[in-house]
Amino acid sequence: MKVNISDSEMIVMRAIWTLEQASVDQIACQIAASNDWSVATIKTLLGRLVKKEMLATTKSGRKFIYTPTLSECQAVGLMGQELLDKVCAKKHVDVLVKLIDDAKLTAENLQLISKALAAKTPACHVACDCLEKFSECACNHNHITEDMRIKESV
Template sequence: MKTPSIPISEAESVVMEALWSASPRTADEVAAAIRPDRDWQEATVKTLLNRLLKKGAVRAEKDGRRYLYSPILTREQWLDSESRGFLDRLFDGRVAPLVAHFSRHRKLGKRDLEELKRLVKELDDHGK
């Protein structure tokens, strides 16, 4: 199944993270969930929720005088789309140049290298 490509801004991703962690939530509950990290007013959160509604990333159900928001786009779908876009834009869709870049700039620690070796071995074992 192809991952839906819904462009999510950085600010919208903060709202999505709050919904992925627990939903459904009201706009007030989303604002309260992100308040420790962002000092956003409820109006800002409502604006972001409305943008996400228009994009088809979330749904809203009427609950009395308020709306309950839930994600339609899963976190895994978003991560897949974002990572593919990143690889396509910067590394011609290839993972090896990405790893080489981090390696050249000493951004890979011993733990990273061990995990990469394990992943390569798993891929190699599956290919046999």
């Protein structure tokens, strides 16, 4: 599944995550405080999120109740995965170092990251996957000679 959602859709998702499940009125109420969106706008966003399978609907009387199909934590996990998918495997390390650099982290958080790092099994070789992913390589290296070297070493 892909979490390809806009900033506005994210605001709606956040409201529903807070409410756990909600009708249009409840969502409008929750969002109204910070955004002056019409109910029609919110309905459009809800429709898109249902189409993207981020929300499921059940009928309660004449009202639709919206329930998230995944938790905020799961959604953010998938977004992180998608971010890595947009970058060559060789550059994942740069993305991660930059994210750690930019994030606000407590000593406790850092400990958790250290633990995760210690538990991670290192890969012996990370190959450029630009060609498979984007059909064009931006890594400044020669694929033909490198692929040959990898084949020889196997």
